[in-house]
Amino acid sequence: MSKAKGKHAEKDKELSPAASITMSNISSLLDEHRAALSADLKSSLESLTSTLDSIHSTITDHRQRIDFLVTNAISADERLQYLEDTCSALQKDESLKLKVVDLEGRSRRQNVRIIGLPESTEAIFRTEILASPLELDRAHHSLAPKPSPGEKPQPVILRFHRFQVKDLVICEACKRGPLVYKGRTIRLFDDYSPDMLKQRVEYRGPMAELYKREYKTAHYSTEWGEDMNPVHFRGD
Template sequence: MGSSLVNYANKVDQRLLQLELTYSALQGDNDSLKVKVADLEGRSRHQNLRIVGLPEGIEGPRPSMFFSQVFVEILGSEILTSPRELDRAHRSLAPKPAPGGKSRPVILRFHRFQIKDLVIHEARRRGELTYKVHRIRFYDDYSPDMLKLRAKFKISMAELYKQGYKPALLYPARLRIILPNGDKTLLRSASEADKFVQALNTNP
């Protein structure tokens, strides 16, 4: 009787272990699929730029023309020798704020991705930008799903920084880590990043 119970308990343990392994694999696959779907939507936004900090209505009745000129004024003619073509420019679809309320972000679509890439890299290099006393910030226009996927790396990245690593969150949602010996490793999902951190904590 006793040996039967032990055998039964061992079988249950094995099944639980198998279920945990299967769940872990499915979770990784699910994360990868979410990244692929979000990536497809992200590609449609690849030429978009989001600007935060400009007052409502400053763009006037012709926003595309206004922002084409704004980039030249902010970044200088040594970066953009002339206003560049924008396919469209508009405020986000959130309700218009009351007077004195927080302004909505501006979403722009550049006609050429190379120009958008140049603008955002220059903005990041400079750090702080202003336009007529207004402090503004430039961001990639990620979809809500993509933002959620990228946010999942936040805890593991904080832990990696704490331990002296240099993680970098790549597009669409992958984590590149520079190891102490200079090698690089690429983690393709948040669950992979969590496992990597757990392994570090288990084997310091």
């Protein structure tokens, strides 16, 4: 028995140093792995933190831009609404429309519209109709396209320097009736604005009835004075 115990004791002595070295190595390896994992985790967390900070900065910048765009959109919408309200109010303001019509009519006060005048005709008033040259500001065709051969010629617009002379020409043209130039009948009219023509169309029926009753319009005369009505009716 004593010999057996001695053998076991010797075996334990032989195994104990090996077992102690193995545990020490394992503990050292675990410590190394723990340190490496800690370093890797710390590095990953730092990288993740940096990425999150960049994302947060980008989101903050986008939020500021979106807020700026929303503010500008609201401001633009308010200005647009103000303009729409203003335009709506101006459209309902009949006085402005009447002023524009009046100003356009005054700008055409010195104009004469000639219908039927052949194309490329110049200076007919100076040589054939009126004894003395006229003082004109300008003369031009209307904005209609140039007619093809055989079609009706474009109306011609004359702007007299003095509206009194224009009125005398219109009165004389009414007295003489249609004028003939080179076998072509030409007519002279006042150059009314589109709005004025619409108003005259509305009175076409009453005017026809007055003509049936032998009432005729009397054109404006410079002897009446500017404060008198340029159109009145008289019986023959």
